[in-house]
Amino acid sequence: MSNLMSGARILLECLTRENVDVIFGYPGGVTLPLYDAMYDHAIRHVLVRHEENAAFAASGYARASGRVGVCCATSGPGATNLTTGLVDAMMDSIPVVAITGQVSSKLIGSDAFQEADTFGIMRPATKHNFLVKDVKDLAQTVHEAFYIASTGRPGPVLVDITKDVLQAMAHYTPVNEIHLPGYKVVMDGHAGQIRRAAQMIWEAERPFVYAGGGIIHAGAHDELRELVESVDCPAVCTLMGLGGLPGSHPNFVSMPGMHGSYAANMGMTECDLIIALGVRFDDRVTGRLSGFAPHAKVIHVDIDPAEIGKNRAADLPIVGDVKRVISKLTKLLKELEPELAAQNAAARKGWWQKVHGWQAEHPILPSFSPDEIKPQHLMYEINRISDGKAIVCSDVGQHQMWAAQFIRFDQPRHWINSGGLGSMGFGMPSAIGAQMANPEKLVFAIAGDGGFQMSLPELATLVNYDLPVKMIVMNNGYLGMVRQWQELFYNNRLSGVELTTFPNCELLAAAYGMKGRIVRTPEELPDALRDAVNSPGPYLLDVRVTSFENVYPMVPAGSAVNEMVLAPPQPVAVASK
Amino acid sequence: MLMTISLLMENKPGALMRVTGLLSQRGYNIESLTVARTLDPTLSRMTIMVDVDSKLRGQVIKQMNKLINVLQANDLTESPAVVRELVLLRVRSTMEHRTAILKEAEIFGARVVDSSVEGFALEVTGESERLEEFVSVMESYGEIDVTRSGAVAVSLEQKKLRLSPPVSKTGGVVEPVSAPAR
Incomplete structure (x- = not known):
């Protein structure tokens, strides 16, 4: 032909x-x-x-x-x-x-x-x-x-x-064959290594699963769940891996790292075995590398051989597709269970008690105020509406971290954000793509008042194609994450972070021919969100939140993850110029 | 420390840029680089000397292997291999030193490729340290101009070349390919 x-x-x-x-x-x-x-x-x-x-x-x-x-x-x-x-x-x-x-x-x-x-x-x-x-x-x-x-x-x-x-x-002539002799992909992990991994897991007293974006890419969410349930150990999902294990799963702890929970970071620090699945030991997860997981052996599964040993040496490297490797690993774990599982059962029980203790000690809780909308409150309300089911496309900054902390994802491919590069302006355009791929689903785009303005012209695209994306602007009047760092590490000398001019979003939405609303008080927030979601077509919601909220817990740059700051040391006033 | 990398790669536009770009992107300084076609004109052999912390050598090779155009990347730093370099050198000297220069050239196995009243042009190959000695000896006789080729290396071990077989558009391997070592 x-x-x-x-x-x-x-x-x-x-x-x-x-x-x-x-x-x-x-x-x-x-x-x-x-x-x-x-x-x-x-x-x-x-x-x-x-x-x-x-x-x-x-x-x-x-x-x-x-x-x-x-x-x-x-x-x-x-x-x-x-x-x-x-x-x-x-x-x-x-x-x-x-x-x-x-x-x-x-x-x-x-x-x-x-x-x-x-x-x-x-x-x-x-x-x-x-x-x-x-x-x-x-x-x-x-x-x-x-x-x-x-x-x-x-x-x-x-x-x-x-x-x-x-x-x-x-x-x-249609092409029927691709030949790239130098492009090597190893899919099946080494059988002997996987067997050793199964042994290491049963021999561990304090195992900890560290799962990342690779789980999502490989479609290994069901396999991950089965693995975590067979071992019955605590698990964290990175920013890129949220939804890889359902957020409502009892073994799911939270996101680890710079803005991860106390339990996740303490778990990483005190565990004796990290089961790293489709992750790259990114600096935002590990904090100071020399202080990261000092007692742990590492099993590292990744499809990219160059990721293994790049940042943290792996005691047991497995190159392969994480879906295939986990499914074989789980099978072997079950085979070895009668023989090996009992040996450390008591220690594992103690380990769970420890993790639960950390969770109870410093949970990540949203804060509320009777007269102002706290940014955490906004995420709490979005979470209530989503109930683990909506697709949330986030921009980059404080709102991204609060969204990751407070919005639950029960399925993969529902949390969409710019993790590695941290590109502001990502939120709205990525929601356009997500909504095109899932016309029937509820899609939220969440951005700060900074990032929103970086891709603002795409409001026209939303209207043009009648994409019912719910664009939520968490408006605090600042480039909040940079402001937070200036407050904490640069003596609160706020430089180049104040967004004094912001368009009136009701007028702006009207100018584009879509619905929009400004939300100023905590009382109107739930209704405003419900109206936005129930209204057909795109919707722009400008939510005015408190300006000087900081994201906690926080691992300061250069610190080990167990040296996290859990809450502001004391209220800090804004420096007057 | 200096690391010796030998690459077998597809002779395609931009392939060289990918290798040098990768090294500079990850902060490694290239000491020397040579590249030329192999017996198979669709392939090139590249020898790179690069300044890398010895702990990172494995990482460099892994990153090289990720390049689609690279068929094989080998670290020859500590494995059995012959590494050679060519020096072309012009030395200006007075008549009285001519015999001494020729004598030294003979000791180092250098060949005279040009001779004039002003001096000689010499060619010598060898290991880099030996060539450096040669250059400094010649310098003692007069003004010199030096061009070095950069190192070329050949591994003395038979390294199996693993190539990916063709895949069909509908998925699955088309046919197993046994790769000839080049």
Whole structure:
């Protein structure tokens, strides 16, 4: 089967074969042939208002669905604007394929209009990237891009296509085989290592499961649950792993790390075995590495061999797909249970008592005030409405940490946030992608008054496509997380963090043709949230919260996680200038 | 310490950039780098000397192996391998030293590649330390210009080349491939 068609059309055929149903993009000069081909093609194009948000939306789509998200931009500024979104996807291992137009191959290197070295710029921003200068290579390259993005440790892949390739006519033959001899993915963990892991787990007195984003990517949530229940040990899920184990599960402790709970961080510190599953011992989790989990042996399971031993040496490394490894591990644990489980049963019981003691000693509780809305109160109310079921797309900052602390996630792919890169402006565009992937689901976007304004133009996209995203602005008048650090570590000299001008959100929403409301008092908060959720279509809620709240517990930078600060030492006044 | 890396990689546009970019991105300083085609013109062999804390050598190799275009990355720092470098050197000297220079060249196994009234151009290969001695000896005879090739290395161990087999678009391996060692 072969027929003559344009490069642009071949590209769309390949995307169709990859089951792409939506592209988040922004057109331009060199992608004109592509947009012309899209005119009468079944693939849906969502026109965002800035290319960075196309990448974020594709990432949100991928995070919420587990499928590859696709974004598209023109050459030069269009391509460079994708960069932050792609680095973000890289840091969080999200499968995204970016298609960019490039100036005609004859013009490359001549500083042509809207020419940028996309190939060079995107090298460190992606898992892999391609430049297609011959239409004969196009189909093969596109399928390779999807294969690389979605297998192994997922990540973004960019395909830069010159305008003449998009225009060229060529015979299209569907690609049936991909051959990347240097791309090695180990799926099955080493059987002997897994057996040793099972033994180590039964021999441990104080085992602790540390599960991360890898659980979500691998779809290993059911396997994780079975493992945790067979061992019956406490488990934490990282910021990227929330929902990997249901938040309502009795073995789930909380998120660990910089803003994790006392019990999670004390558990890490005092355990004698860390079962690390799809995690990378990120500095926000470990605090000062030399003080992290000083008594623990480490079993580290990850699909990326380079993550094992990168930050913390593993006593037992297992390279493999975390879903396959956990399922084998659980099977072996059950086999060995009659023989080995009893030996430390008493010690394990004591360990649980200790963890429960820490949980009771310093739980993370929302604070309320009768006359002002506390930010924790807002998250508490969102949690009540969500009841573990809504998709929550968060921006970056204090609200992100409070959302992670107070909103419960009972399923994977419901908590969507920029974890590794911490890109402000991520919240609303990622919600666009998440809602496109899940039209029937309730999707909240939560942002601070800073991050909201970074992607504010996307309100138009919400209205344009009638996406019923509930955009909640936690408005405290400051870039709160930076302000918190200035208060705690820079003598409260508040520099460049006050957001004195903020648009009237009722007028702003009306200007975009959507509903909006400002919420000022604790009494109106529950009703306002319920109205927003019950109202069809997008909704903008500007919730005025107290300005000087800090996120606690907090592990100060450079401290060990057990040296966390649990509450403010004393009220601190704002420095007057 | 200096680490010797030998890479076998696909000879594709941008492949060199990926390797050098990876090293600079992770903060490692490249001491020398050589690259050329192998017997198979679709592949290149690269030898890199890089300044890396010895604890991180394993990490560097793992990161190299993650590059899609890299078929094999080997750490030759402590494994049996021959490492050589070429020096091209021009020395200007007076007539009275010419015989002495030729004598020294012979001791170091250097060849004369050009001779003129001003002096000689010499070529020598060897291990890096030996070449440094040669350069400093020549310097004692007069003004010199030196160009070094950077190290090239060959492993003396048979390292099995593991390649990924083709996969079909519908999933699954197409056919097992036994990889010839290159």
